[in-house]
Amino acid sequence: MGKAAEEVDVDGTKVRLTNRDKVYFPKLGKDGTKGKLFDYYLSVAEPMVALLRDRPVHLQRFPDGIDGEEIYQKRVPQKHPDYVETCTVTFPSGRTADALKVTHASAIAWAAQMGSITLHPWQVRCPDTEHPDELRIDLDPQPGTGFADASSVAVDVLKPLLDELGLIGYPKTSGGRGVHVFLRIKTDWDFIDVRRAGIALAREVERRAPDAVTTSWWKEERGKRIFIDYNQNARDRTFASPYSARKTPIATVSTPLTWDELRTADPDDYTISSVPEFVAGRPDPWADIDRKPQSVKKLLDMVKADEERGLGDLPYPPSYPKMPGEPPRVQPSKMVAANWDEDGNPVNS
Known part of the structure; x- marks a missing residue:
């Protein structure tokens, strides 16, 4: 499948990289491997870390390449390298999670090692989330x-x-x-x-x-x-x-x-x-x-x-709790005024 695991020095931190030759982007062949993606992220780590510093980040992972299973990971696994930092975020449901917090280029390198194609940061910085x-x-x-x-x-x-x-x-x-x-x-x-x-x-x-x-x-x-x-x-x-x-x-x-x-x-x-x-x-x-x-x-x-x-306000996504002042979450073609109260809640149901 690829070369043996290697340790890569990322600005003074050792990051383990496995399966460098594994193809992530089949159309690109040897130019679309895990190693190419890893090296790409190292090449842009400086400006990327500046923009992501202290942000909670979710990972869009494809451990078997883009044609394989997609994992949208919001929580950092309990077992992770010591250099990986986390930050607690609260979801609309009220549940919380310890998300990846980017403080160093090694965080981005680790994400790439985990099969992350895309990093999805919140619009906040820790600890004020x-x-x-x-x-x-x-x-x-x-x-x-x-x-x-x-x-x-x-x-x-x-x-x-x-x-x-x-x-x-x-x-x-x-x-x-x-x-x-x-x-x-x-x-x-x-x-x-x-x-x-x-x-x-x-x-x-x-x-x-x-x-x-x-x-x-x-x-x-x-x-x-x-x-x-x-x-x-x-x-x-x-x-x-x-x-x-x-x-x-x-x-x-x-x-x-x-x-x-x-x-x-x-x-x-x-x-x-x-x-x-x-x-x-x-x-x-x-x-x-x-x-x-x-x-x-x-x-x-x-x-x-x-x-x-x-x-006034506009609809939230369906997964969110009903918000004050929000209009009904029903598409206009299905809206029958008699079926909804002034707060956008169904009646007689």
Whole structure:
């Protein structure tokens, strides 16, 4: 199957690597092995650790490669190397878990050794796991649209809006067809506040480009538009981290870009084979993201303005407990007013 286990020195920490030659990305053959993925993560560990430092992280694992079983692991196994640190997070259900906490490049190397293709960080930093320091914007292409549509919305609609608000966003490819934009924010607000701020921002983008953008949670209403998934700012919702590989045949990478790069980008150009050289050949466009955390007060003012227009909260994902002020979680085509009370709860059932 592969060479014998080896010990790799990762910035002074010994990390055990097994089955280096095991193929994870069959289409790539010897360029898609576990060892290639491991080496890729070492090559981008410095900027990756800076962005993930002290964040709780979930692991999307494929121990037998992307065609094998997928394990979405939220808890670090009880038996783990001494250098692996953890952080306790609380899920919407109230249950808790000790998630991987990234403090050193060895944490990322260990994740790769565990068969992790993608790292999924929370939008908080330990030990304060109740107050996000990131507002995340997910531009998600719907059927009939693609990456070019998402990047156009990001560059031509979202970016000018952020400029007007005095906010700085940092874009990246999702590693798939979508675009992600992160804002570093102050930790003065909780998950509910930040999610509502994200909704207000998304609604304004939708108002400016209604034929290209939708905030509808219900797929039947989205049409051929870019969906801004506002619920990615809810508790326990995670994104592929910057520099994470993705479960695609060519091992694409969720890659931080400049706004100018995003305009003409092709997401398939960024892979575990190409990104190390790409990153080494230019300044890091996200290097100053932590320099000045931003206020979301203007976005919360937009929330109030929307409420005055009669626009309240939007539905949460189905796994979440019913939230105060949330509309009914039933798709519009199945909504019969007589069957629901004013709080969105079924009656006569």
